[in-house]
Amino acid sequence: MKGDRTRQTILERAVDLASLEGLHGLTIGRLADDLGMSKSGLFAHFGSKEELQLATIEAAGQRFIEQTLRPALQAERGYPRLVAICRAWLDYCRRDVFEGGCFFAAASFEFDGRPGPVREAIAGHMKNWMAAIEKAIAMAQEEEQLDPDIEPKQLAFEINSIFFGANFSWQLCREKDAIARAWTAIEWRLEALRITPSKQRRRALR
Amino acid sequence: MKGDRTRQTILERAVDLASLEGLHGLTIGRLADDLGMSKSGLFAHFGSKEELQLATIEAAGQRFIEQTLRPALQAERGYPRLVAICRAWLDYCRRDVFEGGCFFAAASFEFDGRPGPVREAIAGHMKNWMAAIEKAIAMAQEEEQLDPDIEPKQLAFEINSIFFGANFSWQLCREKDAIARAWTAIEWRLEALRITPSKQRRRALR
DNA sequence: TGCTAAAACGAACGTTCGTGCTATTCTTCG
DNA sequence: CGAAGAATAGCACGAACGTTCGTTTTAGCA
Numbered sequence: 244m245k246g247d248r249t250r251q252t253i254l255e256r257a258v259d260l261a262s263l264e265g266l267h268g269l270t271i272g273r274l275a276d277d278l279g280m281s282k283s284g285l286f287a288h289f290g291s292k293e294e295l296q297l298a299t300i301e302a303a304g305q306r307f308i309e310q311t312l313r314p315a316l317q318a319e320r321g322y323p324r325l326v327a328i329c330r331a332w333l334d335y336c337r338r339d340v341f342e343g344g345c346f347f348a349a350a351s352f353e354f355d356g357r358p359g360p361v362r363e364a365i366a367g368h369m370k371n372w373m374a375a376i377e378k379a380i381a382m383a384q385e386e387e388q389l390d391p392d393i394e395p396k397q398l399a400f401e402i403n404s405i406f407f408g409a410n411f412s413w414q415l416c417r418e419k420d421a422i423a424r425a426w427t428a429i430e431w432r433l434e435a436l437r438i439t440p441s442k443q444r445r446r447a448l449r
Numbered sequence: 450m451k452g453d454r455t456r457q458t459i460l461e462r463a464v465d466l467a468s469l470e471g472l473h474g475l476t477i478g479r480l481a482d483d484l485g486m487s488k489s490g491l492f493a494h495f496g497s498k499e500e501l502q503l504a505t506i507e508a509a510g511q512r513f514i515e516q517t518l519r520p521a522l523q524a525e526r527g528y529p530r531l532v533a534i535c536r537a538w539l540d541y542c543r544r545d546v547f548e549g550g551c552f553f554a555a556a557s558f559e560f561d562g563r564p565g566p567v568r569e570a571i572a573g574h575m576k577n578w579m580a581a582i583e584k585a586i587a588m589a590q591e592e593e594q595l596d597p598d599i600e601p602k603q604l605a606f607e608i609n610s611i612f613f614g615a616n617f618s619w620q621l622c623r624e625k626d627a628i629a630r631a632w633t634a635i636e637w638r639l640e641a642l643r644i645t646p647s648k649q650r651r652r653a654l655r
Numbered sequence: 656t657g658c659t660a661a662a663a664c665g666a667a668c669g670t671t672c673g674t675g676c677t678a679t680t681c682t683t684c685g
Numbered sequence: 686c687g688a689a690g691a692a693t694a695g696c697a698c699g700a701a702c703g704t705t706c707g708t709t710t711t712a713g714c715a
Contacts, residue, residue: 244712244713245662245711247714265471265559267473271702271703271704279594280663282665282704283664283666284689285663286663286703286704290664291703292507292702292704298573343561344561346556349559351558351617352554352555352557352558352616352617353471353555355555355617356620368621369667380701397634400614400631400634402633403617403655407605407613408607408609410558411561411610412606415557415558415571416572424582425602425610428603428607430625450683450691451681462708466656476672478671486694487693487694488673488674489675489695489696490692490693490695492674492675493693497673497674498673555668658713658714660713660714661710661712662709662712663714664696664707664708664710665706665707665708666707667705667706668706669704670701670702670703671700673698673700673707675697676698677695677697678693678695679693679694680692682689683688683690683691685686685689
């Protein structure tokens, strides 16, 4: 009972700390100090550093889904939902949902060269995220609101790339217009692929 | 004399190790073992870990410029050079010039949340790199080979984003077609902005 | 209220970290 | 060839790392 609450508190802090210092830079002693508890007491909740890392990744995934993906999925399916996902991500970036910038962007680039379960966990979350974007794209195509010739995987790749670029520009370069630039890029791309009712009529007339 | 050679040898290995384990994960003991020399002997070349990190960043910058930027700058100024830079970067990614993927992408995401000279050094290199792309874009506009309405900073942001996306897809997801996807994205974008001789004629006639 | 199990603690383990010293081995050049 | 100086090794340090252990505190229920 009590343990679960503590565990959650630990992970909430762990997620932010890891977004700042990296999952490898995340240290049990530092984390315990931060929370005003003993190293051993904290450690007992996880049993190993790797377990702590994996649990931290899960917690980060939950926060991301709750604060970004789930709200965006409320939008009407098709083009609006695709746009909502993009807007939601950029807003998630701007709001600094994780203290040190996007947790998964940082983790992806940190662990892309280290084999093991941690790497696989991160890759799994990113795969799910990319799949969510692809699905939104495919739905927009089904609804005939988006050019059917564009491969969902290709467009998802491009959108996700812009997200990385935005995080970079925002976090490292501290550029005030990072999010605006990213939105401009995405809007141009999506608008060019969009099938508006008038275009649809024109298509039908051919 | 001898020291300089040794120092160079150390840094060559340090750069690859850091691209795998991160600049923080790069450890003096591990690096010394890898090179078959003593910790203290290696340490004497730098005086502190931070100096080692800064020197490693410089060495990485040199390798990147020599193997990627400089060859691309041989291309004819204007649109061809811009394309050459993009192709060169994607090839640099594919060839795994750094053992663990793009050193600067990894370093950017690792240090975007940690203040200090290391962070500033990385940011400086990235700033130069972005400036190089922007300059190539501006030149292509001067030569009237690229839409003058696009802001160089905006297009450079988009291109650089695709680079991050390519590195992610290549290194973490191990997708065989990562580079092809990135090239597709860049080519579409650039071709759409390109001013071909026939378009130029049409423009002149207006 | 008193008992029991869960939770947290404090101290210590062995290891590795970065960083100093001092000695020894190599380079280099007169 | 031999001396001066640079380069490297050896050893030790304090701190921090992840981890283990036995003890103490706390929470939940009879």
